[in-house]
Amino acid sequence: MHRQRVIGGLILLAAIAIAALLIFLRAGPEEKPPEENIPLVQAQPLEIRSGNLMVRGSGTIRAREELTLSAEVAGKLVYVNPRLREGQSVSRGTTLFRIDTSDYRNAVQTAQADVASQNVAVMEAREEVSLAKAELARFQQRGASSNAYASVDDSDYAARILPPDMLTQNQRPDSPQTGSGGATNGLATREPQLQSARAALRRAQAQLSDAQTALRRTTVRAPFSGVVRSEEIALGSYVAPGQSLGTMVGTADFEAVIPLSETEAALIPALWRPGGNRIEASVYSDYGGTRYRWQAFVDRANSVLNPQTRTIDVFLRIPNPLRGGAPAVVQKEGQESAGASGAPPLFVGSFVDAEITGRALDQYAVLPLEALRPGNQIWLVQNGKLRIVDVEIYQRTDTQALIGTAGLGAKPRVILGTLKTATDGQRVRVAEDRNAAAKAGKAKTGKPKTTKSETDKTE
Secondary structure (H helix, E strand, O other): OHHHHHHHHHHHHHHHHHHHHHHHHOOOOOOOOOOOOOOEEEEEEOEEEEEEEEEEEEEEEEEOOEEEEEEOOOEEEEEEOOOOOOOOEEOOOOEEEEEOOHHHHHHHHHHHHHHHHHHHHHHHHHHHHHHHHHHHHHHHHHHHOOOOOOOOOOOOHHHHHOOHHHHOHHHOOOOOOOOOOOOOOHHHHOHHHHHHHHHHHHHHHHHHHHHHHHHHOOEEEOOOOEEEEEEOOOOOOEEOEOOEEEEEEEOOEEEEEEEEOHHHHOOOHHHHOOOOOOOEEEEEEEEOOEEEEEEEEEEEEOOOOOOOOOOEEEEEEEEOHHHOOEEOOOOOOOOOOOOHHHOOOOOOOOEEEEEEEEEEEEEEEEEEHHHOEOOOEEEEEEOOEEEEEEOOEEEEOOOEEEEOOOOOOOOOEEEEOOOOOOOOOOEOEEOOOHHHHHHHHHHHHOOOOOOHHHHHHHO
C-alpha cells in the first residue's frame, strides 16, 4: 500500500515537471501588426475630349407647314383627286378637287357685259363734255364782244330763244360784265356726268374681277408638296365656304422642338445672334431596333420661357425628312447597325433625341452619371488615396455629364459606387476590372483567362 503511494507521487511529480518544462520551452505567439481596414472601390479612367460640345436634348417632331383644306366658294364637287386620301402624298400644284363652274362662268359673262355697257356710257359722257365746253366758249366770246350778235350762229339755241334786248343788256353800264374770267357752273361742262360714268365703269370692272376670282377658286390646288393627314370629302357633295374638308402637312421640312435649360442654352454661343452662322445639329430616332440620324440645323429659339417647364424651346429644322435617315455611327446597347437601304422616313409626332453643336473647348471630360456626387463633386483615385474634387458641369443627361477638367490632373480615375464614409486623403484599394483582366490574360496567352471558380466547376 505504501509502495503504491510512492509510485503515484513519483508519477505526479514527473507530470508536473514535464508540464513545467513544456511551459518553459514553449514558443511565444507570433506578433502581427494590426490590419488596416482599407475600403475596396471600383474606378475607371475619365474620357477626355476636345472640340465642340454637343448639347443634347429630346423633343417631338412636328410639321413645319400644316393647313386645313377647304373651299372658298360654295358649290357641288364635280371632281376629287384619287390621291386625296389619308396617307397619300401629293405634289405642289396638283388639283385636289373642283367645284361646278356653271354659275361662276355666267357671273363672269354678266360682269363682262356690264363693263362693255359702261365703256359706251363713258364715251358718250366724254363727247358731251367736249360739246358743252365748245358751246360755253362761244357764249364767252359773245359776251366779250361789243356786238351782242357777233358770235350768234345757227347752232346757238340761246340766241333763238332770248330776245335781242336780253342779249344787249350786257352793254348797259349798270349791268355786270361777263368775260372769259367769269365763274362757270360745273354742270354746264357736264364734268360730273363724266365722273359718274367713269365710277360706274370702275364698279363694273371690280365686279368682273370678283367674278373671275370666284371662277378660279372653283379649282383647289395643293399649295406645297405634302402628305394628306385626314380627309372628309366625297364626289357630288355640296361644300360651303370655309368648310373643313381635310388636313395636309408639308414634307419639304419638319421641325423638332427641343426644350433646353438656361445653362444648356448658354453653351450655344450664336443662339441669339440674328443673321449669324448656321448652327448644325443632328436628330436621332429608333426604328426596328436600329438608330437613324437626320441632319438638321437651328432655325430659331423662343425668347419666352415655357411656363410649365421653365425651359427655352429651340426649334430644329430638318430638310428632306422623308428621304430616309442614315444609320447612326453609335448605336444604343443591344442595337445593330443596318444599311441605308432600309432607312425609314422621319415621322411626324415621333419622339427624337437631338445633338446641337455648342461652343468649342480645349478640354472637357465625360463623366458617368453614377460617379457624380452631391454638390457637383467627384471622387478620384490618386496614388492609392481618395481625392474629393469640385467640378464644373457643362451638361447633364440621363447617363453622363460633361464636366470641366480643372483640378482633375493627368489621367484621372473616378470612383464609382458609394462609400459609408469618404474623406479627402483616405487610402483606398482599387478593384481590378474583370473585363480588363480577361482581355489582358487573353492577349498574353492567346486563351481566355480561367478563374478559380471556373476551375472548380471543371473538376
